[in-house]
Amino acid sequence: MNALTAATGPSSAVFARSVREGLRDPGPALFLPALPPLLLVIAMTSLFGRLNGVIAFPTGSFKEFFVPGAIMIVAIAGGGFTSAQVAEDLRSGFIDRLRLQVRGPLILLLGRFGFEAIRIIPGVAAVLCVGLLFGGALPNGLPGALVITLLAMLLSAAYAGLFYIAAIVTEDPQTPLNLNPVGIIVSFLSTAFIPRAAMPSWADTAAGLNPVTVIVDGARAAMIGDLTSATVAAALAVATAGVAISVVASGAVLNRKLSRG
């Protein structure tokens, strides 16, 4: 029990610190990630309903196709909110002080990853509700909603790793925020907006290589397809692997940084 407390204590402390920081500034932490996809859902479902006649959407309509994609965009928009605090913690020596309590520096980041996963839940709920109002569908009901929320949480944590690495390398709170345009490219070049069959070949190739495509396809299946399908399982596996890669990579970068003093 003591060993468990020793291992989880610092992570819990960092998680609690992230929650406090998020609640102190709830706009960028909790609501801002939802704003772009929320507006996109309203504008695009209102505007592109007639695309059904010219693109064969596997879901039957653009609206049903796009809403799960928009929910996944919540995980990407405003990505890496806590990375600025990671850079600040490195600068201020807070991480150095925590190091005295733990063996591996990775534990210091776990609390941040945890907060990145949960902070998007209000945004996911908002986009889901508005998406349903604007023509989305949720025949899988609450189980479908829970799986899509879980996928978004995993994607948010996985994507945060990119921002943490930038924050650790530069120790500059501003630098990771300059990575935000990456999210536009990653979202567009996935199946969040239209199916791969309707893309030009270069975009289709990019979408095929983009792990977000697998996650978005899984979210769509969870919402309106077969909840027990291989597509959903693949999405959960890719998202979980993404989190693992992010955690290990950013932990390794932090370890190197701290060992160099």
Add this chain to the structure above:
Amino acid sequence: MSAAQLMFARTATQARRNPGVAFGQPLIPSLLIGTIFTALFGAVEEIRGFPLASYDDWVLPGTLFLSAVVGAGFTAAELLRDIETGFIDRVRLTPADPASLIAGRASFEGLRAVVAATVILAIATTRGLTNEGGILGALAVLALTAGFATAWNGIFFYSAITTRNRAAVLGLQPLFFPIMLFSTWFGPRFLMPSWFEQVARFNPVTWYLDATRSILSGHPDWGFIGISVAFIVGLAGTTFSLSISAYRRLAAE
């Protein structure tokens, strides 16, 4: 050299030191968004009633609009640096008029937009853009884009002088996004439900986009051009008057 010209030259020197932010920021995201969006949604041109030859032609004015607003606040942030470093205090000892100092900075925003928009227009031309307006039309579009960029940056100047907070100034950057979404950026009016159409009708981004489309189609719509120019003049007049007043108060402190 006047004070405005000196400030323009100083801003140009600062931009040469940081060309990625000064010139890359308005250009690269705009090009990427325009290119990827037209690639994904090219099928819109197949919807019956679509008014132009291609969806590329439809989105191009939107890409030009992005070059005017993406990365806004560059010169306002430099003005903020002048305030923080005490440069403004030194300028107070000279007879330079605050209006000309701000005009020198702000006009550089017009140049940034012109550089980005010229590259975008050149690329679009090589990809078969329909420009029935010819060289004159292209120049008119560049002038409109430069005007919009300069006027839009007035908001950033006012924020920089009143808040003196870099995060607050740069935090205004996404302001264009909701206004752009509910305009004719993505598609023509006949695709819109009536509430959307009403919002788009009174949206200044729609005025700019429809004016630009009409110029490039070779049939200038003077109504849209007029209202677009009036909006640019009105926005610039309001924000820069407020900025100059705030600057005078700051200089008097």
